Amino acid sequence: MQINRLFEIVYILLHKKTTTAKELAERFEVSVRTIYRDIEILSSAGIPVYTSQGKGGGISLLDEYVLNKSVLSEEEQNEILFALQSLTVTQNPETNRVLSKLSSLFHKSKTNWIEVDLSPWGSDEKKKRKFTILKNAILNQQMIAFTYFNSSGEKSIRKIAPIKLKFKGQAWYLQGFCLTKNEYRTFKISRMSHIEITQELFTESLSEGLSVEKNEQSSQKWMNVHVKIAPQGAYRVYDEFDENEITRHPDGSFTVVTSLPESKWLFHYILSFGDDMEVLAPQEVREAIKDKLHKMIRKYKNGQGIT
Template structure:
């Protein structure tokens, strides 16, 4: 499921949950109300209200609609909202799930959370926080991340300056599709209007980000998948990492790819995406890593080390 579709579905669900609870609370304090009045209150169609009534009825709420003059939507007179239908554990799971969705910044989330906490006689506990911005992000970095997320959700085109892998600067105008966290960095997958194709942008290389008033329609996501596959051919590597690098080995490689040697070092056999990034990644280990295979990768590492040595 795409990032846009996921958050859109979550937003719709939260809005509906809040509306259903609001309808129940209204009816508990009012004998009857018309579907038209409810539709105007929630700014939805009368048909949507009747669907909500069917949902509540299917859930066992004794709600009914009467026709004619003086008619409307009502609850049975002796009905009391029964919270014992859910166990204490189930109540907690619902509250915790809603709390973890606060990152979506959907205004209705807090309303639903407050209502359910009151209903279940519980104080909300800040046991979880979901924050997609990188550690150490300054306020500008956090705002940039939030702006991208909002552009994805609202399907608005964004513009920014971008520094490519070779350092060239270009102005990009894109239709943002999805935020991706990969190899300790955040990326934006988008349809680049400047290049007329799908591209993946590293967020730390983006600057002067602006959300434009232009909107866009959803494209075929197969295009970005094909583009990803074309850009991510793999290379099989064999690495020897000293014992001092253990803290990274198990963070960055699968356990089945790791063999611990008798001297405490680690032999890692894995597949990594091809590209110039791989050299920067391997060099980030410093003297803790030695490339064993393939020979061409090992030789290129030697060549780059020689170039660096000559500079000193």
């Protein structure tokens, strides 16, 4: 990538003092003309790089030039290093090289204060490999094929151009262009299986249409739900609800008024709290929960289990 090459050229010039366009072209496996275009870009950005002719000539920086003082503020340096440190999750060798070199240029020794892991806590190696496959497909712009179960449990085989990994609502999603549906879609990664990278490549232009994506939630209806949560359920309250939705009571219990999707998921979510949560409103949700609990009780009363 050009931005990485530009940083490396500055790094080389700071340490080697003088080099030639031919040497740089061979190093980066590009043409001499490309190197001269890079030099023009650096010059227009205010970096004092110049060329000299004759014996001992070449490409150089002014002797008094120091990158970390002349171009970027302390805050800007930290922001760049933070962004690169976050990107190391992609395991792209170029990211690590640029991070190392910029850390040296900026005289920063502490760059390991943040770590990003795309996999959920407690994930086994199989789940972690899934993220590695998706990451490689996105970076290499390769199509993928996989089996997918939608929110209704319907199974389908999909083929997509993967564009972006996205974390939202405590779950990871993959956004891309679905060739099966011929439109942009968002897929919940936990519902994807048998993921395979194909040999087919897709172009950068596909990424431009992502803003008009259509996902499974596009027509989702929402409802206001009023619940009471017992003190022993406190560990989930501030993880899953906004502070302005929560009221804490002297006995340690909570009431929460929030907006939740009107779907089958809602009932499973409420029941996941066990007896730590009680629905106060709306009444139809309260009645539906009571009906589901009665059905569960009947199963355990009438069922034989395994002997």
